[in-house]
Amino acid sequence: MKAGLWTAPGGAEQPINVFPIGEGSLHASSGSLTAVGALAKLATLDSAELAKRCPNAIDLLSKVVAAIASQKTDVPTRLFRLANLDDLERNLIADILGQGEVAGFVALPDGSLAQIQESALAGIWHVRLEIDASHEYLEVGAIPEIVKRAAADLTAADFKIGQAPEGAMNALPVLAEIRERALAWRPSIRSQIINFTLLPMSPVDMSFLHDTIRNGPIQLVSRGYGTCRVLSTGIRNVWSVQFFNAMDAIILDTLEVGGVPTVAIAADEDFEDSAERLQEIIEAYFK
Template structure:
């Protein structure tokens, strides 16, 4: 016998979320204080430092303006004087993406500037890492890091040998990832395995991490929360984890790609960076002009 409702069930319908007329809905607070770009012009009193700083930034602006997809334009700056280096650092600032690579050849630290697609690289080499080289690169993502992110391709491991109690989906995931890795081509679209939606056990995760291994490159992209990207020891396979502003893991994925897109600058971003650099150079050029030259 079916029941017929003469009135809507309690808790449904318009207005049912409010118990009393004077009560108000409480919403989760949305992020505020969004960071937006603001031009920053370094204060330079020494004319010689101004000339050298302006020359470097002009060169960088031209590199950014001429950049095309797939390019990697390098501009060394370890030969600049400390004062000029400080002024350039001040003008470029720090953006949201940083990276660290460490292998037998040494350590490389990378910080994206406030100009998307313009990266400050510092490479350490030597037994005591006393040799330091600095340069700026204009690219979607620093090419040197990608060349060293993964160790030489190992033979495919025997996945079945790692199967034990509690393991459910790891063997199928690993087979899929190794197939994608071995057949990867630059023109392929990223292939993503969403671990947040896929049923798995702690034993699955342990087998995945042990079999894929750890690579040499770690990338951190900061926004409202953090995105942590780690190269595995399997070529073109990345562990990509997203955290909210409370540092809670909200999305856990494994991606097969050249480099996860969240870490890269788009062509439009680099074109915009070239325009912003030109504006800063124009201000510096105006400040370096003497009153007599302005009147002339």
Template sequence: MTTPIDLTETRRMPGTTFSVVVDDGPDYLSMPKGMATYQAPLLPEPELLEGCTAGLELLRQLQRSLSRHRVGRPADVLDLGPLDLVNRRLVDQTLGEGEVSVIEQGLQGTRAQETRLAGVWRLEVPASGDCAGRELIEVAEIPRFVRESAFIGTIETIGPVADLADGVMNAPALIAEIEAKVAEWRPGDSAHIINLTLLPMTEQDHAYLDERLGRGHVTILSRGYGSCRIVASGIRQVWWVQHFNSDDRLILSTLEVTDVPIAALAAQEDIDDSRDRLAEILEALG
């Protein structure tokens, strides 16, 4: 797969440290470092909460969303637009930044950052046409735009290649396997995983796969269990999944035919835990 380009500039979502590469070519998220663990936020003293009524109410709405949300159901969405700077800072400080970052490429350019509360996402939706930009919070296993936009305009079959480059050995058979699994795939099916690390693949095989599968519109980075980069391919329901060690060395590379790879998803247990953590935070805020 293509390696990340060097940072030339960063864009930052208000209140987070989520950054993406800005370049004339495609956007790539920079690889995260280390493993993220939950850290309780440093909350303001009660006397400093005057004027934060709107921010506190939004956090209470978020708590109610976490209490009722179930994985697999539509996302619960809260709009940050009405909050002034003081209330926005309270929400930013309370939610912080979590393990997973997402960028939509080649379409509207929506970006998402998971907060400290797993399953709670901060979204930045750029302005488009007559629609103003928006900043949202979503409660979901993965932001809804991931499923909606990852494979827009992609294909289901690649077709044969008459002339193969020297050194291409096993990649054509893998393409045939992928196409068959894509044709069989239905929502709710378990992921079909091809472990490229364990296969006898030549450098030319990897290049062939990279060229023939192409890219879709979503890149996901997770640092929950080491660094993991997940990229939608140009074939419907096919994802590149790469795991890296602390030195950014690739240690596991797979192709997955699935809805969204499980490595990127918040589980119901995560959302329930976030509900309890936010309840503790709101109790501390008074």
């Protein structure tokens, strides 16, 4: 099978550098409890003592339950900052929420990164900005707002198509189609997919295509049924969506014109399920 649109030179797989944020990243500076130590400490406490030791965590989780129970994909997300929690409470929340299928990062204009990790309860996200520890929060919604904002901040849906290099076959008509669809797309329009797996595109075509639409600031990986890599391009509303098999070979290579691809976002039914599961977890821990 031919190489995909986003691969390293020579056909080698281009790894995506995802910085997971979970138990190991929630401990504070030296001298405080590590994540492992905090979780071991939590295991020794009964529900009454746990509630007494972690009041801010319980309050935050109760607010998250209320938020996700009423959340919809078409309404703004809700943020819950973690700055007022101590180490024990942060690690309790990390233990309860776990890590889900979607993770990745957003490159911010100042050169820093925003790391995102979906929890095991779909629609509840852990977001951390590199700036400092106070910029760390849980977010309830289909996808963290910072992802949508970074996608919307891309300069334009229009782009210049240069002279096709020697050996190109179909790059020019494909680029013209991408530009037309990107310019025409509106939130009320369904996303449109261009499937490179089925197109007769040469390596020269793919290289020219990549050089024209460029890389964007968002990289996401979904590890549900197999692995899916979602990358924003340098063109607004245009995304690379690639699916891999167990051998890390690309089995489906597409460009998607539209909003954030659905493979990375939570749905309304996810919110309902997560609210129910989180409520059950809270009752098991604290009651």
